[in-house]
Amino acid sequence: MDYILNGIVEAFRLIFSFDPEIIQIVLLSLFVSFSSTLYGTLIGVPLGILLGINNFRGKKMVSRFLYTFMSFPPVIIGLFTALLLARSGPFGQFQLMYTATAMIIAQTILVTPVIMGIVFNHASTSGYEVVQTGRTLGAQGWNILILLVLELKGVIMIALVTGFGRAISEVGAVMIVGGNIRGFTRVMTTFIAMNNNMGQYSVSIAMGLILMTISFVTNSILYHFIIGDQNEYRD
Amino acid sequence: MNIETKNIIKTYNEKTVLNLNGDYRDLFFESGKIHGIIGPNGSGKTTLMKIMAGLILPTGGDVLYSGQPLDQDIRSKMTYSNHTPTLFSRSVYENIAYPLKIRKGEQAEIHQTVTQLLDEFEIDEIKNQSARHLSGGESQKTALARALSFSPKILFLDEPTANIDPKSIQIIETALKKRNREQGLTIIIITHNLSQAFRICNHLTFLDQGSCLFSDTPEKIMASTHPTIDEFISFNRF
Numbered sequence: 392m393d394y395i396l397n398g399i400v401e402a403f404r405l406i407f408s409f410d411p412e413i414i415q416i417v418l419l420s421l422f423v424s425f426s427s428t429l430y431g432t433l434i435g436v437p438l439g440i441l442l443g444i445n446n447f448r449g450k451k452m453v454s455r456f457l458y459t460f461m462s463f464p465p466v467i468i469g470l471f472t473a474l475l476l477a478r479s480g481p482f483g484q485f486q487l488m489y490t491a492t493a494m495i496i497a498q499t500i501l502v503t504p505v506i507m508g509i510v511f512n513h514a515s516t517s518g519y520e521v522v523q524t525g526r527t528l529g530a531q532g533w534n535i536l537i538l539l540v541l542e543l544k545g546v547i548m549i550a551l552v553t554g555f556g557r558a559i560s561e562v563g564a565v566m567i568v569g570g571n572i573r574g575f576t577r578v579m580t581t582f583i584a585m586n587n588n589m590g591q592y593s594v595s596i597a598m599g600l601i602l603m604t605i606s607f608v609t610n611s612i613l614y615h616f617i618i619g620d621q622n623e624y625r626d
Numbered sequence: 627m628n629i630e631t632k633n634i635i636k637t638y639n640e641k642t643v644l645n646l647n648g649d650y651r652d653l654f655f656e657s658g659k660i661h662g663i664i665g666p667n668g669s670g671k672t673t674l675m676k677i678m679a680g681l682i683l684p685t686g687g688d689v690l691y692s693g694q695p696l697d698q699d700i701r702s703k704m705t706y707s708n709h710t711p712t713l714f715s716r717s718v719y720e721n722i723a724y725p726l727k728i729r730k731g732e733q734a735e736i737h738q739t740v741t742q743l744l745d746e747f748e749i750d751e752i753k754n755q756s757a758r759h760l761s762g763g764e765s766q767k768t769a770l771a772r773a774l775s776f777s778p779k780i781l782f783l784d785e786p787t788a789n790i791d792p793k794s795i796q797i798i799e800t801a802l803k804k805r806n807r808e809q810g811l812t813i814i815i816i817t818h819n820l821s822q823a824f825r826i827c828n829h830l831t832f833l834d835q836g837s838c839l840f841s842d843t844p845e846k847i848m849a850s851t852h853p854t855i856d857e858f859i860s861f862n863r864f
């Protein structure tokens with residue numbers, strides 16, 4: 392038990408010492424995860440809305456594929472991305488393997504189905520009603536799209552935070568394509584995994600606390616936007 | 627704007643839900659009148675209304691609006707509201723203002739129209755409340771005020787007064803009759819309330835199992851000897 396308590400004490404000391412390496416790892420993690428969530432949102436939200444509000448042959452099959460990809464293991468995504476980016480792979484000429492860009496690509500592949508699936512699910516149900524109502528009131532084209540995004544903004548926020556949560560907490564994909572290189576591709580999760588293997592629990596706990604804090608902050612923002620929005624017009 | 631339906635057929639997954647044939651193969655909904663569509667559950671009333679409102683396509687047949695097929699200009703002059711209206715997640719005021727805002731109306735004009743509607747439907751007190759937290763009657767009145775805000779030429783209403791209080795029903799009926807009388811608004815309304823149909827409609831169409839059994843004035847339906855109509859009227863006697 393002592394090593395856990397000592398670990399926690401040491402963790403706080405590390406956090407408040409503002410160790411440059413720790414700061415660099417946290418910033419890189421946030422950069423990679425925010426970037427992949429941004430790209431995942433740009434791809435997943437429009438596609439999720441488009442597939443959700445339209446009825447077409449094979450929609451059930453699309454939803455099955457989408458839900459399967461939502462729970463795809465990160466290591467498989469990492470492996471898939473590594474095969475594409477490896478020197479002998481189809482995109483080997485770009486020399487992206489073991490770079491932050493490779494990590495962003497892998498995480499984008501990981502989070503896009505998550506964001507798309509959540510938006511698709513809600514657009515299929517309430518989105519269709521919103522589109523129909525908007526049309527009966529005279530909305531067309533951009534007005535419909537704006538209306539839909541505003542009506543689904545709570546869902547989009549949930550999708551975004553869920554996607555970010557998946558990105559920042561995964562270790563398999565970034566380990567494979569990033570390689571956990573100190574000062575270059577080392578992120579919070581790979582740092583924790585590595586130090587845990589080395590028996591250095593205090594730094595693992597410190598990084599774990601930082602990860603939990605980030606998770607708490609992002610969820611608080613989500614709560615503010617969604618619950619706050621619901622109370623917005625109440626007297 | 628008159629509406630004519632020509633031999634409308636609608637099938638879902640090979641099941642025919644609407645097939646207008648025989649004496650009532652073609653239906654005529656005269657401009658400036660209040661038309662009621664009545665009939666038992668599953669008779670095809672909502673399907674017919676959604677086809678006329680351009681929300682779903684018929685499997686066969688045509689709908690003509692003063693002799694013209696549906697286009698964007700005609701679509702912009704009509705609107706539809708059902709018994710579970712989809713209100714947007716914004717205030718009651720903003721919901722009613724929405725059709726005017728997308729038509730780029732003047733701010734002062736929008737405010738005047740919305741204020742007038744809030745007053746007419748007696749929902750002024752809830753104007754700043756989120757439309758997602760309203761009672762059934764408040765939702766219906768908000769949806770109807772929103773539908774009327776841009777002065778459409780045709781209004782389709784699917785059971786607009788189902789499960790709401792008598793006061794709200796009276797407010798809604800008064801507003802509909804006023805618009806019909808003063809602006810010549812054509813209203814097509816589905817109702818299960820026969821006494822309401824007799825109170826406000828100039829013309830009734832009776833559907834049963836996807837077919838039309840009657841389409842004429844309310845007075846004439848009382849004289850009908852068709853057993854299904856007779857049974858429906860007996861159960862809804864007022």
